[in-house]
Amino acid sequence: MVRINGMEKDVSNMSLKEYLLTTDYNLTRIAVERNGNIVPKSQYDLTILNDGDTIEIVSFVGGG
Amino acid sequence: MIINDDKLNIGGHEFNSRFILGSGKYSLKLIEAAVKDAGAEIITLAVRRANTKESENILDFIPKGITLLPNTSGARNADEAVRIARLARELGCGNFVKIEVMRDAKYLLPDNAETVKATEILANEGFVVMPYMYPDLNTARDLVNAGAATIMPLASPIGSNKGLATKEFIQILIDEIDLPIIVDAGIGRPSQACEAMEMGAAAIMANTALATAGNLPLMASAFRKAIEAGRQAYLSGLGRVLTRGASASDPLTGFLRD
Numbered sequence: 618m619v620r621i622n623g624m625e626k627d628v629s630n631m632s633l634k635e636y637l638l639t640t641d642y643n644l645t646r647i648a649v650e651r652n653g654n655i656v657p658k659s660q661y662d663l664t665i666l667n668d669g670d671t672i673e674i675v676s677f678v679g680g681g
Numbered sequence: 682m683i684i685n686d687d688k689l690n691i692g693g694h695e696f697n698s699r700f701i702l703g704s705g706k707y708s709l710k711l712i713e714a715a716v717k718d719a720g721a722e723i724i725t726l727a728v729r730r731a732n733t734k735e736s737e738n739i740l741d742f743i744p745k746g747i748t749l750l751p752n753t754s755g756a757r758n759a760d761e762a763v764r765i766a767r768l769a770r771e772l773g774c775g776n777f778v779k780i781e782v783m784r785d786a787k788y789l790l791p792d793n794a795e796t797v798k799a800t801e802i803l804a805n806e807g808f809v810v811m812p813y814m815y816p817d818l819n820t821a822r823d824l825v826n827a828g829a830a831t832i833m834p835l836a837s838p839i840g841s842n843k844g845l846a847t848k849e850f851i852q853i854l855i856d857e858i859d860l861p862i863i864v865d866a867g868i869g870r871p872s873q874a875c876e877a878m879e880m881g882a883a884a885i886m887a888n889t890a891l892a893t894a895g896n897l898p899l900m901a902s903a904f905r906k907a908i909e910a911g912r913q914a915y916l917s918g919l920g921r922v923l924t925r926g927a928s929a930s931d932p933l934t935g936f937l938r939d
Binding site: 622623640641642643646647648649650653655657658673674675676677678679680681 | 727729730739740764840
């Protein structure tokens, strides 16, 4: 299982890019962190999600 | 006197506007009008977990040419603030960051010690670091040494609209610190923004004062004028105050009595 934005997902062995595309994220508006480290956009397709990974996917919202 | 060359310099970047606008707590559709009526060149944003199939994104509503200032709200310590800042930079909108580190949700007061730590790490990574802080001179000096681009002391608790509760301590920072002092949090009325600018603040950051006003764009315009008025008064130098008595401002009307 992979923990993505706080939810356990059964997506081990999928590439990060594949996951993001199948879940309809807007790739131009997000940043991704894997186990506490930034994943550069150029690495999305080379990044394979492993069992036990923690992924955070963020974007900008309004705030002061 | 027209003051055309009175720029706000933040980490080597020059701005004409001294009003930093927050984008929280109001509709995305109002952002463009708010930016325009505030004359703002810098707008703050927050970083949150993204939703899939997001129908609208705040970046689509911010006019071109505006500098984005992501904040690290939600961070409880320096490490979390650093993580948020790096994610914000990865979002691809520049290297400015407003550091906010808070340990409690009741008063939302900044943790000055953790803020200094985060400032040092991020300044070393090339960020333009704008730390939000409780106005304390020793902390401000630590922030200068840590590489901060500005100091952002709070006027009163975030979102309170209570005005310059920390006025005397902000004045000490203005007098002693060589970086721009940007008053952030708690400014509720244009008159309070004007007063801070008269004191020598370099800029004002406001969000809730506008978001909770009756007419957001109109209040944005009122703040813009108040900030400009306060700035011009500061550049002019305020008139003196008499300790007692009066001083006529008209020539005495001698002809009635001669």
